[in-house]
Amino acid sequence: MKSLMKRYNPAEIEGKWQTQWDQADIFKAKRSTDKPKYYVLEMFPYPSGRIHIGHVRNYTMGDVITRYKIATGHNVLHPMGFDAFGMPAENAAMESGGHPKEWTYQNISDMVAQLKPLGFGLDWSRMFATCDPEYYGQQQALFLDMLEAGLVYRKNAVVNWDPVDMTVLANEQVIDGKGWRSGAEVERRELTQWFFKISDMAEDLRTALDTLENWPKKVRAMQENWIGKSRGLDFSFSIKNSQIPYKEINVYTTRPDTLLGASFVAISPDHPISKFLERNDANLAKFNAECRKLNTSEEALEKAEKRGFKTALNVQHPYHENWKLPVYVANFVLMDYGTGAIFGCPAHDQRDLDFARKYELPIISTFIPAKVEEPWMYPEDGGKAFVPPKSEQVKYIKALAGTDFQTGIEAVEAAIAHCEEHNIGKGVTRYRLRDWGLSRQRYWGCPIPVIYCKQCGVVPERKSNLPILLPDDVSFDSPGNPLDRHPSWRKTTCPICGNPAVRETDTMDTFVDSSWYFARFTAPRAKTPTNLEDVNYWMNVDQYIGGIEHAILHLLYSRFFARAMHITSHLPESCAEPFDALFTQGMVTHSIYQTKDAKGRSVYHLPEEVDLDKRIVKATGEVFEIIPSAKMSKSKKNVVDPTDIISKYGADTARWFILSDSPPERDVEWTAAGAEAAHKHLTRVWALSDQIARLEKHNSEQDDQALLEIMHKTIFDVTQGLESFGFNAAIAKLYAFTNALSKSKASKLIQRQAILILAQLMAPMTPHLSEEIWSMQGAEGLVIQTNWPQADEDFLVSNIITMPIQVNGKRRAEIQVERDLSVAQIEQNALSVEIIKKALNGTKPKKVIVVPGRIINVVI
């Protein structure tokens, strides 16, 4: 009887069940019409070489959904691959002298080896890396089709040059004027580059955001801001009486309704006119030089003084022949937004107002509040600039067009119409979104399949020659692109005339690789980019899961690619928005353990190096400080290695804990205590199963009904939790159910039923333990092959229910009533409760509210 020698041993059971799932081909996805399909995808990892805990969280969520969807009768596709091109492989090659290819493939096999013990239900047969020639060759084919369809073009452009990575960056990859990866100050260079015509789709990409109901609001808002639509007027001020070779200054404004409040024109120091003038004006040259030095990326921008340099130029206001406006060169006008020139309307822009007061320029209000309640101080008289929301109705006192009372939006449209009618300017819609420059001067990327021929010009490579393979014999001993200096790789012949020609040596931005991999997973070995039968069946991705850091770049590019792939017949139109639902998970954080050295510098300690109870560093005995909840980083040493966690507690514990503590969209703090508690709980569940398996048959049945009720309630609650990403709440219900079961005195039959249901409900989170319990109880088959349990309505509401009684909305008592008791009866019962009688003190209640099955409220 005393056989508690055995206990929960994940190391023993987890591998065993993984083998069983493999052998039964559970996760191998095949097209089939007898079940609804479900495609669940997590953003694929970069093969850095190590799985980190954030990956574990991401893939665990995907796996929970996968297993739940399988159990609820879906045909599930859940693939895994690697986003394998990119700079780190080249950097590693430069540092260690190896080859990016070897480094990458070694890392991939290391990471697969770390992923497998976690027991994720993945279809490994579909795995690919974007650096596989089979993948990037199809990407080249896709590129050629896009080129033919006019979605790719080549232009000479000023580009963002990262001087450290020695490559071009897309606008999206420049953050605060610095390279997104290197952090180096970005320079501007003029180069001939390949571009995707994403700006052509700006309007569609923007309006379609409204259809993405199952995307986080936040991501949609970020994309909308990025696309940056604005409506305004393009017009020009003509330059009066001047010798310079410029006759006018072009301006773009979103507030043409304030045109009659204009008091100056300001141009950027980099504006052609400014550049022209500085040649003959030493003072202006000096001013401009100072402005250029002031880095636009600095946070001091806010506080930076608004300075202007008054030129000798005057322009004519387009509305009145005799109305002259001075022209300033101003440090706050940016050359790369709009036209690099603005008109200033001090009354309705605080910055313009500050500028006007500084240089003693006129201040002219064009509108005032519709209803002036308090004393209204005009900007003219020292008040603040009046800048109401455009949707607010105001009173126009100098309207260019339209009525006296109108909203800003109405006034802008009226002003545009008026200006168009009088040939003053033209209404335009502008987008902040620019075309996506995809050329990178790197080796470890997908070669752009284009050839330059002296006779024929720019010639696409023949599809039959694809893939254009990267050469293996390259060196990384000097900076620049190894493809450029390769002795023979670029030499080829022209597909049209057959004469000697050279290849494009630029490779594609790695964001191209990740912009269509989700479609490739549906037919990863197809001889074309996609296979229509497969994309028609599997697409769209039903649930996509990943980090918020990809809210703009990756997700916007993917939406563009899906459209482009439809145009080039690689995807059906229904796939224009490829991700039906998106979930953005939070980070995994960990406390930092910090001490100071003799010089007061911070020294960080790994979690395993400290004694948390005694609050000292084990090796030295120093007292450490705890900095709570920071993003895990190697330099701060607040990292936990998933591999260590698995060897200590097993995969199920890691999976259970990572889901249990916080809602999945929020950051979760990894704590040793929490992981330990999770492990203890799983140990308890195992022991409970063991105990039930050895129960005597003849025991009391007194708790049967109560246990069945909580069991069905738990089925209901857990199902709801899994349906709505409420993993933490679902787990809490499972804890409660386990507690109830371990205290229950129900019959063996019912207890066994309960533990089997518990195993099924836990299976998405702790699949190995669930299988183990299933077999301990002698149940047939595998849990993963069973149908998800159904909550029985009859048990969800018991016959005797407890109803709280409130007095004036405050809970005072409760009564037990039969479920189908009439409202009148409930009221009568409630009023006869001693506490309520006392509260009434013999008087009649004003009102009694009875919500059947919920609550009684007695109003006195």
Added chain:
RNA sequence: GGCGGUGUGGCGGAAUUGGUAGACGCGAACGACUCAAAAUCGUUUUCCAAUCGGAGUGCGGGUUCGAGUCCCGCCACCGCUACCA
């Protein structure tokens, strides 16, 4: 400045979407077992009062029989973005 989000015990967080606030877990305290410790099990744990009670979901108001949840006005913090014309 703009956009988005969040605010509930010592901590992470629940709350069927207007119906018993604090589920579940961590931490803490006490107890049982033990020579002892670990492990395990049990009890308590929002605050004030310690008896009846009273207060309570960032703050102020409102709607309602009833508000963490809805409305109006503030405050604080976080994220993204921006001299955006």
